Amino acid sequence: MIKKLWLISACICASMVSYGQRVGSSPEYIKALTAEWKGERFPDGRPKVSxxxxxxxxxxxxxxxxxxxxxxxxxxxxxxxxxxxxxxxxxxxxxxxxxxxxxxxxxxxxxxxxxxxxxxxxxxxxxxxxxxxxxxxxxxxxxxxxxxxxxxxxxxxxxxxxxxxxxxxxxxxxxxxxxxxxxxxxxxxxxxxxxxxxxxxxxxxxxxxxxxxxxxxxxxxxxxxxxxxxxxxxxxxHLVENLVITAEVTALRDEFGHQRLREKKYLAGQIDSEWTEEIKKDFLNWVNNYPGKLPMTKKELDDYLKERNY
The missing domain is CATH 3.50.30.40 (Ribonuclease E inhibitor RraA/RraA-like)
Known part of the structure; x- marks a missing residue:
């Protein structure tokens, strides 16, 4: 009997949800859609990217x-x-x-x-x-x-x-x-x-x-x-922060590679393939002496490069 009443109640709730289909998504629904985001959110449930x-x-x-x-x-x-x-x-x-x-x-x-x-x-x-x-x-x-x-x-x-x-x-x-x-x-x-x-x-x-x-x-x-x-x-x-630093590092690599190609220090094939240890060390030295302002903090860059085989 209890089980039967529970099923009736569930059906009534489902009917009410169906009838009252929202125009604006509920915070719970938005959180479910964006479940991989682990940071701060707006009251409406949307991720609050900084x-x-x-x-x-x-x-x-x-x-x-x-x-x-x-x-x-x-x-x-x-x-x-x-x-x-x-x-x-x-x-x-x-x-x-x-x-x-x-x-x-x-x-x-x-x-x-x-x-x-x-x-x-x-x-x-x-x-x-x-x-x-x-x-x-x-x-x-x-x-x-x-x-x-x-x-x-x-x-x-x-x-x-x-x-x-x-x-x-x-x-x-x-x-x-x-x-x-x-x-x-x-x-x-x-x-x-x-x-x-x-x-x-x-x-x-x-x-x-x-x-x-x-x-x-x-x-x-x-x-x-x-x-x-x-x-x-x-x-x-949930991907935007990683995307930003990945793209920033790619831009730095390109800037370094273009400069070294203009200087004729390396061949195009060396820059356009997996770098040797010599080129990696040269790149790190170039970054450490970068003449302008890096787009990321030095810690962000170091942490990123530790996990990458570039």
């Missing part, structure tokens, strides 16, 4: 970041062929995701009802909901399924709100309107698939901070994005 790492990531090339991820088996984290408002300005940040779909009235009604339960703003469109939760350092990433005309997720009003909250910009697999106005927001940047003067129409928000697809890439809430004029790379939070 500002210092975000700053260092800006200096990493798209190719270096992509290469580190590929070596770790993450083959679907890059998307290119963007229109960028300010192509020469890089952007890094912690991802907030949003999923949009073609409008279906019954589903949109359910989303709006659930929005009331989650205390989301009832004035204006649901495309403002992801903006309302942005924190400093966040990047708003949305799958607008490539819709351009009538698919404009923001104009300059929402653009100002985004920048005031996050001090970042947006990455939309979709479009924006009033690009001239967006360009006037100092510090704001956008990676988009197009722009159009039309308003958003016949599309709807379905989820916030759930997994989304951005072109070739799979993106999770709490990922860290590296966005440059050459493309965007979405980095799992």
């Amino acid at each position: 500002d210092a790492i975000l700053k260092r990531l800006k200096n990493i090339s798209i190719e270096e970041a992509w290469g580190v991820l590929r070596n770790k088996g993450y083959n679907n984290q890059y998307e290119g062929e963007w229109q960028v408002i300010w192509p020469d300005s890089a952007m890094t940040g912690r991802v907030v995701t949003a999923q949009y779909m073609p409008l279906r009235p019954d589903l949109q009604a359910q989303v709006k009802e659930q929005g009331k339960v989650e205390a989301r703003a009832q004035q204006g469109g649901t495309n403002s909901w992801p903006i309302d939760i942005l924190q400093p350092g966040d990047v708003y990433v949305a799958d607008g399924y490539g819709k351009i005309a009538d698919g404009t997720l923001i104009g300059d009003n929402l653009g100002n709100s985004i920048y005031s909250r996050s001090k970042r910009g947006v990455i939309f697999y979709g479009s924006v309107r009033d690009q001239e106005g967006l360009e006037e927001i100092k510090g704001f940047n956008a990676w988009i698939k197009g722009q159009d003067p039309s308003y958003i129409k016949d599309m709807m928000l379905t989820t916030i901070n759930a997994p989304i697809r951005v072109g070739r890439a799979t993106v999770l809430p709490g990922d860290v994005v590296l966005a440059k004029k050459y493309g965007t790379v979405f980095i799992p939070a």
